[in-house]
Amino acid sequence: MNIQVQTQAFDMGAEIQAITANRPDIGAVVSFIGLVRDVAAQPVLAMTLVHYPAMTEKALTDIARQAQRRWDLTAVTVIHRVGKLSAGEPIVLVITASTHRQAAFAACEFIMDYLKTRAPFWKKEHTVHGDHWVSAKDSDEHACQRW
Amino acid sequence: MNIQVQTQAFDMGAEIQAITANRPDIGAVVSFIGLVRDVAAQPVLAMTLVHYPAMTEKALTDIARQAQRRWDLTAVTVIHRVGKLSAGEPIVLVITASTHRQAAFAACEFIMDYLKTRAPFWKKEHTVHGDHWVSAKDSDEHACQRW
């Protein structure tokens, strides 16, 4: 399990390589990248991600462990960035590897749904109209309650 | 939409870069990589992927179009390798991008389930005990019928 909270960008190819090298039992790797989205209605110039440093890795590790208990996973990587990020920049990377694709898909989506509602990160958007905290979406809570 | 059937390896990072560059409306990118699996019971040294060349791209394009009709996708990439591949080598790459993660996850899994049961590829495994064609799995057909 590889859990990281960092300001710098991540290299998805290298992370997948690290997981799959010398592990020919892995048949399926599912990855998720979340990016700073900029929609035309209210242009987002950048975003600042704040977090609760003492808790963040612990929360992500706990989510990844829950996924490992539910599905037969060979590897899990979760990398979440903090600090100021520009529009289009990657925020989060989740990689799940398994012998079978269904387990890898389900676990990756589960981790994202839990991360969105249980990991202590908060986004402040910087727009041309000023700064504002991003509101939590009910749809994320509903997505999480499926599992 | 980017559909490719090729013998050479693919560069996942470059493919994701190609999709997300200058597209700040993309919030979520889901990727799937399928690899040549080697399980201890019957060591697989390599695998040869044969296909129906005149039909393959057409079938993959049709599957990707079905996904685009069902979900709001910004981009779809499907790259499938053919020819001889060693244990641990990547076989297939599917990338889906969307404003929202649910659409990207569902579309990526849908494409894989359809590809597994509707795209004209066949695998022959080369093991220490000889060569044999891989059998289709009922579980793949069931997975496909969910959609």
Added chain:
Amino acid sequence: MITLLYFAQVSEQLNINQEQLDLPPDTATLADLRHCLAQRDEQWQTVFNDPRLMMAVNQTMAKAETAINDGDEIAFFPPVTGG
């Protein structure tokens, strides 16, 4: 004239990759053609009576009731195993 293609196990079992033949009389659908090819010998009968045999007409997956016409490219193959 129709073109018939055979892939993977089907090709190996029948020992043929490809052939061309005149559309046999009273062959309106894939089911008719399948029935006709199954007459060739015991091995062909085994392959063409397998309910899992897959078929494509002009590079599109097709079913028993799919109509076939002169000039079509028709492929027979086992369940696919890509991905």
Added chain:
Amino acid sequence: MITLLYFAQVSEQLNINQEQLDLPPDTATLADLRHCLAQRDEQWQTVFNDPRLMMAVNQTMAKAETAINDGDEIAFFPPVTGG
């Protein structure tokens, strides 16, 4: 002594990041502490009466009924928005 941490909108609304205080008497659970803090003034009342307020005790998500003890680190924050 307990440590209280406030994050994001909660921190801005209350104009505080962190404080330490003696565990108030008759404060056995988070619900008790919340009730106690809500008394401070109108702004604190607004924040602590919001049913969406999230809480953690010793870096683990917690609920109203979670017990609190001397030495705990207790955090209050709005619904999370990472990912």
